[in-house]
Amino acid sequence: MTEESAALYVVPTPLGNLADLTRRAEEILRTVPWVAAEDTRHSGPLLKQLGAQARTLPAHQHNEHEAAARIVDRLRAGESVALISDAGTPGISDPGARIVAAVRAAGCKVVPLPGPCAATTALSASGLLDEHFLFYGFLPSKGGQRRQALEALRDTPCALVFYEAPHRVLETVADMATVFGERTLVIARELTKLFETVHSLPLGEALDWLKEDPNRQRGEFVLMLSGAPEGGDDGEGERVLKLLLADGLPTKQAAKLAAAITGAAKNALYERALALKE
8 A cells, every 4th residue: 555545534433333334344344454443442342343453553532633734644654544433434423534634634544434323313213304413412511611602502493413412412402391381302322232212302391311221321322303493483373273173183283383373383293293293
């Protein structure tokens, strides 16, 4: 391998199910001389299972500048490097973005590989009808800062996608209910693993649902929230929707008619109608 052909390969790794590793990712991890890993102890078993002979170097959030310098040195010496995180795609709410930026600034080649990402995996199974989505990632851990961040997103007219840790999920869902009011929340946890869950429900009921079973509070979470109603619906849309559903109108027709009467977003009313019928 020459200096000109050496590259930093950004390699997504499985969220849980090892069968989700692509053949291309497997080939890269087997053939590169270096793997930069978020936690070398965590990634060691995966590399061993693949029969990878690469040497590893740590590349986590506390040493990204140092790791980037070492990676650039390897690339300039003509040695390719694969960048991986503990799970999913590096640089997406995981370490890696600063390393990629430094490698690009040094004039070296960066090659992205498609693969597992918790945000898009969860969103594909959410059933949310918003045409657009905003990926936020992790909210601030402190309550005041978290609520301030949520307030800034309240009028965003697209689905909102967050990551959350198990020890903060109750607080975060409670803050969401306070800030957003009537929305649809989809809770995804333990994606691709044995106890995978994807559950849709009204945001106001989500905290009680999580508290009903401590097992529902375990694992890494993706929280997906339906977008703000167009025109800032003040609740009139849902009131009309409930009346139409009570009269026996089909879900789709009731949402369409309620939107026409009140000016609220049809997609949001349809999602709400589905949640009401669960």
